[in-house]
Amino acid sequence: MLRWAIIALVVALIAGVLGFGGIAGAAVGIAKILFYIFIVLFLIMLVMNFMGRGRGV
Template structure:
């Protein structure tokens, strides 16, 4: 997921350099959405792993 966010970020930067503002904004928006989804999934799985670890040690 983070690889796709990085890919869209690079596309956004390249499109911005060549003057394609609409494509650049759309790619930057997609990169931002994918980044935040990846962060949310990371936090959810981190909490699940901590809860599973506590139940095994109890």
């Protein structure tokens, strides 16, 4: 998912350089949403990993 966020960011940067304002804005929005989803999933997995280590498995 992080890869998709980076791809959307690159598309936004290229569109911004070329002057496509609407496309750049949409791509930036998508990149932000994917980035925040990635961060939330990362934190959830990190907490689950620490909770799982407490067991003697």
